[in-house]
Amino acid sequence: MGMKDEVDTKSQPVQAEPKDDEVAALEDAETLGEMETEKKRHLNVVFIGHVDAGKSRAGGQILFLSGQVNDRTIQKYEKEAKDKSRERWYMAYIMDTNEKERVKGKTVEVGRAHFETETTRFTILDAPGHKSYVPNMTSGAAQADIGVLVISACKGEFETGYESGGQTREHVQLAKILGVAKLLVVVNKMDDPTVNWSNQRYDEIELKMTHFLRSSGYNVKKNVQFLPISGLIGTNIKTIVDKSLCPRWNGPCLFEALDSIEVPLRDPKGPFRMPIIDKFKDMGTVMGMVESGSVREGDSLPFLQLAIRLSCTFVEECEIIELLQQIDPKTKKPTKKNVLFCDERCSCCVSSSGSRS
Numbered sequence: 349m350g351m352k353d354e355v356d357t358k359s360q361p362v363q364a365e366p367k368d369d370e371v372a373a374l375e376d377a378e379t380l381g382e383m384e385t386e387k388k389r390h391l392n393v394v395f396i397g398h399v400d401a402g403k404s405r406a407g408g409q410i411l412f413l414s415g416q417v418n419d420r421t422i423q424k425y426e427k428e429a430k431d432k433s434r435e436r437w438y439m440a441y442i443m444d445t446n447e448k449e450r451v452k453g454k455t456v457e458v459g460r461a462h463f464e465t466e467t468t469r470f471t472i473l474d475a476p477g478h479k480s481y482v483p484n485m486t487s488g489a490a491q492a493d494i495g496v497l498v499i500s501a502c503k504g505e506f507e508t509g510y511e512s513g514g515q516t517r518e519h520v521q522l523a524k525i526l527g528v529a530k531l532l533v534v535v536n537k538m539d540d541p542t543v544n545w546s547n548q549r550y551d552e553i554e555l556k557m558t559h560f561l562r563s564s565g566y567n568v569k570k571n572v573q574f575l576p577i578s579g580l581i582g583t584n585i586k587t588i589v590d591k592s593l594c595p596r597w598n599g600p601c602l603f604e605a606l607d608s609i610e611v612p613l614r615d616p617k618g619p620f621r622m623p624i625i626d627k628f629k630d631m632g633t634v635m636g637m638v639e640s641g642s643v644r645e646g647d648s649l650p651f652l653q654l655a656i657r658l659s660c661t662f663v664e665e666c667e668i669i670e671l672l673q674q675i676d677p678k679t680k681k682p683t684k685k686n687v688l689f690c691d692e693r694c695s696c697c698v699s700s701s702g703s704r705s
Contacts, residue, residue, distance in 0.1 A: 390469045391611065394492035394528065396485065396519040398509025399477035401498040402536040404455055406579030407474045408442030410602070413586040414463035417442055436580060443474045454478050458488035465607050477515050486522055490623070493611050495528040498579075499553060501535050501543045506553055510560070517560065524565050527623075530609050531572045533557055534602065538594075539578040545594045550576055575599055616642050620649065 395403040411417050422438070429438035434453060443459040444450055459474035475488040489495065499516060500506055509516035523531070535553050538545050554574050562568050576594060577584045583593065585602045600608065620641030643649070648657050 388464065388467060388469045390471070391493045391606075391609075392471045392473055392491050393494055393496055393606065394473040394475055394488045394523070395496045395498055396475050396489060396523055397477055397498035398500070398505075398515040398519075399454065399479075400505065401477060401500045401509065401516075402579040403477060403498045404440035404443040404459065404474055405437070406496075406498055406534065406536060406577065406585070407459070407461065407472050408439035409579050409582045409585055410472065411442050411461055411463055412439070413582055414465075414603075416461065416463050439580065443472070454481075456481055456484065458484055465603055467607055470606065475519075477519075479515055479518070482515075482518065482522070485519065486526060489519075489523050489526045489528055492523075492526075492528050494530040494532070494606075494609055495523045497523075497531055497533045498536050499533065499557070500537050501546075501549055501553060501576075502537050502540050503542045505537075510556060520561060520564050520566075529571055530611060531561070531566060532602070532605055532609075533561075533572060533574045535574065535576045536579050538576045539581060539583060545576070547594075547596050573599075573605055575602065575605060577602055614640050616640075622649075 395407055397403055408417070412422060421442075425438040425441040426435075428450075429435055429441060432450065434450075437450075437453060440453075440455075441450060443461060444455055445459070446457065449456050455474060455476040455478075458476070459472070461472045461474075463470055463472065473488040473492055475485040477485075497516070497520065499509065506516075508514055520531075533554075535550055537543065538550070543549050557574075558568050558572075561572055566572050575584065576589070576597065579585070583589050584597070588599075588601045588604075589597055591597075599605075618640040620643055621639045622643075623639065650657055
């Protein structure tokens with residue numbers, strides 16, 4: 349009987365021992381590290397400039413050339429624009445999804461869309477150019493890593509934006525204040541009959557803008573790059589402009605220029621910093637973008653100006669952020685709450701906890 353029991357015991361399948369929690373936690377951490385290494389970098393790009401400079405059209409053309417919009421959708425927008433007697437605005441409809449914006453022909457809210465190149469994932473933030481919507485423009489610029497200043501080369505249009513009171517000047521100054529250190533200045537509408545890829549017109553705009561950018565605090569040699577484009581037909585956006593159109597141009601196209609821009613990496617282990625970009629008076633809540641460090645719901649955060657502490661009420665999960673789990677150092681297991689790492693700029697809302705620090 350004893351032998352039988354022994355044989356039966358030996359004949360039973362051997363069960364694998366459960367993994368040690370510490371080993372499993374380390375493997376999870378390694379997996380997360382590999383994911384971070386393999387993924388493309390992410391940059392937020394804000395399109396700024398005077399009203400009617402062609403920001404939305406350029407943004408729409410980028411999405412079309414990068415394969416985010418198909419031909420059928422473009423045909424639909426062409427018909428819709430024609431019915432509204434705005435035949436040349438159909439590319440803007442890709443970014444201006446609001447019906448009121450399409451009827452007015454003006455961007456009101458900050459449009460958001462995504463495209464990818466070989467090395468980078470981009471989020472386009474299409475800021476309004478009209479002076480009535482400057483607060484919306486600042487909200488878009490506050491989220492940006494780099495800026496694309498769109499300037500119309502058409503006679504009269506550049507001058508209107510550049511002169512005192514024009515939105516070209518105001519947008520440049522606001523972008524600098526809001527921390528947009530890298531700027532691409534794209535001279536748009538170079539295909540217009542009044543311009544016809546004129547070197548003289550391009551040089552005139554570049555000279556005037558260089559002086560103004562320098563006076564606004566930009567290091568033009570290091571942090572600013574000029575290039576000509578046509579947002580309507582897509583010239584010099586994905587591929588370099590043909591020499592027959594612009595014999596003098598030896599620089600990159602817009603995609604190459606965006607890919608080559610280097611921005612400082614954010615440190616998720618650094619001190620938590622979040623400039624405030626919006627507030628909700630009724631809720632007693634402020635909102636901002638995480639610049640460094642990490643935060644989770646329930647964390648107590650010092651608000652330096654008023655010497656009070658705020659409580660993080662929620663972390664917004666949207667297209668431009670990524671929520672990752674953190675390994676608890678005591679239990680060696682993933683924490684129950686998601687932690688927001690700032691390798692990409694992320695939205696965060698905090699409310700007053702009423703305590704003084």
